[in-house]
Amino acid sequence: MVLELYLDLLSQPCRAVFIFAKKNNIPFIIRSMEMLKGQLFSEEFNKVNILRKVPVLKDGDFILEESTAILLYLTRKYNTPSHWYPPDMKKRARVDEFLAWQHSNLRPCAAKILWLRVVIPLFLGQQIPSEKVQDALEELNISLQKLDEKFLQDRPFIIGSEISLADLVAITELMQPMGAGWDVFDGRPKLLEWRKRVEMALGKELFMEAHARILNAQELKNITIDPPLKAQMKPVLLKMLK
Ligand SMILES: N[C@@H](CCC(=O)N[C@@H](CS)C(=O)NCC(=O)O)C(=O)O
DSSP, X not given: OOEEEEEOTTSHHHHHHHHHHHHTTOOEEEEEOXXXXXXXXXXXXXXXXXXXXXXXXXXXXXXXXXXXXXXXXHHHHTTOOGGGSOSSHHHHHHHHHHHHXXXXXXXXXXXXXXXXXXXXXXXXXXXXXXXXXXXHHHHHHHHHHHIIIIIITTSSBTTBSSOOHHHHHHHHHHOSOOOTTOOTTTTOHHHHHHHHHHHHHHOHHHHHHHHHHHHOHHHHHTOOOOHHHHHHHHHHHHHHHO
C-alpha cells in the first residue's frame, strides 16, 4: 500500500516532509489539503486526524502526525542516507537538539510574521499595525542570531559537512515572504551562504517546487478564504491584535 501524505505546502512542516520524501525517492501519494479553504474541517479529514492539522502521514492503517515524528519515521522505514540523521550518537543528538529548539524558537517567530504579514490581513481585510510587525521581526532576529552563532557556527551545515534534517527544517522556516522588502538573509552573509548550500544539496528544482506557492506574494494576496472559517477565526484574530 502506497504511503499517503496529507499536505498543504503553505505550511512549513508540510514543506519539510514533502521535500524529504521527494529528495529520497520515497513513493507517496499527496493528499492535497488547503487550510485556507477550510479543508481541514472536512468530515473526511476528521477521520484521519481529529486534531485537524497537517502534515499527516498514512501508511496503511498507521496514521502519524507531527512533522518531526514523520521525518524520523521516514528515515527509519526507508533507510535514507545516514547524513540526514547520523547514527553517530553525538551527531544525532545535535540534530535532536536543533529539532527540539526550533519548535519553540525559530518556528513560532517565523510563523508569527507569516500570520501578521499574510494570514491576518487576508482574514480581516486590514493591515497590521507596524509596531506589531516590528516586534515580531525583532524576535525573529534573536532566533536568527542563535541559528547563526550557536547552531551553524563556522560549519557548512548545522551538524557538520553534510546536510541533515536540522538544515531541512530550518530552511523551510525561513523561506517565506517576510514583507516590506525585509530579507532574512540581509546582513547575514554566513546564513546566506548556508542557504545556498542547502538549496544546492536539496536541488534547486525541488526547492522551488516546494516553495513556489508560499513565495508567490501575488497569489497569496488573492486567496479566497472559506467563509465559515473566516467567521470562526475572526474573533480569535481580533483578540490576537489587542
Ligand atoms: N507541530 C506540528 C505543527 C502542525 C501545525 O501546526 N500545522 C498547521 C499548519 S503549519 C495546521 O495544520 N494548522 C491548521 C489549524 O491549526 O487549524 C508539526 O510540526 O507537524
